[in-house]
Amino acid sequence: MDDNALVRGDMTRAGLLRELPDSYLAAVEDYHRLAYSVVAEARRVATGRFGLRSLDRGFGTPVFEVTMGRAGEMECQVWIDGDELFATEGGTQRSVHITTLSAAAKFAGVSPGTEAREHDSPELGDVERWLRVSPETGAHLAAWFRLGKQALDQLRDLPGATEPDEIQLWPGHFDIATAIGDADARATYGLSPGDAAHPFPYAYVGPWGEVDRADPYWNDTAFGGASLPYSEIVSAADPASTVFEFLYAGFDSING
Known part of the structure; x- marks a missing residue:
């Protein structure tokens, strides 16, 4: 194995946990809830589309446009990075630590929704329960x-x-x-x-x-x-x- 291949391997592995904690799947379910009911919902409400993307920082919506009436359109984006939720509106970036679905939805300007939910999605559940998220x-x-x-x-x-x-x-x-x-x-x-x-x-x-x-x-x-x-x-x-x-x-x- 050449040195360049080892470097490529280290780069592609960056951020992956070698040992997953016992609480891993429960955390994935909560990130899943947040993804479909808040992050994707923000894009769906504005555009009718809900697909998300892998981003340079975290994962979330692509940049999408929101019609602002006579003011024209404003570029927006919502994404998750670690245990924080981010949003940009017209070049202004905001962020908040992830706590509950209710708080995340308020931050994103939507109601926690199930429009993008599929048969294998976890139930929305209690939107006031703290989500099991972590930076790792x-x-x-x-x-x-x-x-x-x-x-x-x-x-x-x-x-x-x-x-x-x-x-x-x-x-x-x-x-x-x-x-x-x-x-x-x-x-x-x-x-x-x-x-x-x-x-x-x-x-x-x-x-x-x-x-x-x-x-x-x-x-x-x-x-x-x-x-x-x-x-x-x-x-x-x-x-x-x-x-x-x-x-x-x-x-x-x-x-x-």
Whole structure:
């Protein structure tokens, strides 16, 4: 392994927790609640769209425009970085420590909502309960989504990657993903920070059509696809390359 590869590995691993705390999945659920009911809701109310993005700092909405009547339009953005919630309006940035969904929604100028909620989203629950967030878990999630975007960007750039969707952090599912391919060769490729069926983060390939289930690559028992566990990713010298190689193996199997 050359020194440059080791440096790349250190850079892509930056912020990822090698040892996840026992409270990790509970914290992920609360970040998930905040993502779909406040952060995505702020964009949805203004534009009708709710997809989020991996950002240089944390994760949240892309810049979106809010109509201000005769004053024209104002560029806005809402995002999470660590245990803080940020918002910009017309170039002015504000921030607040994350406490409850109710307080976060007030800060973002929305009501805690469920418009972007999906079947696998946690219930909204008590909006006055303090959320289980921390600087470490927030930094880990941001690093995980950045790693995912890096690997997914590589996948979308492949010559045979037809009809690729935009890479989005879906607030309802709380994973970063894209779909690539046409007809029976289409599949969803993504990274999840963990869910009820997978208590740790994982990369996955979800084919839309039929694949050879006798192939050991298609190993996941919770859905009809393949997954790569966090332990193999975080221990790799270059986590982003490891994720890309896993995703590419699925792409190659589907399109072979």
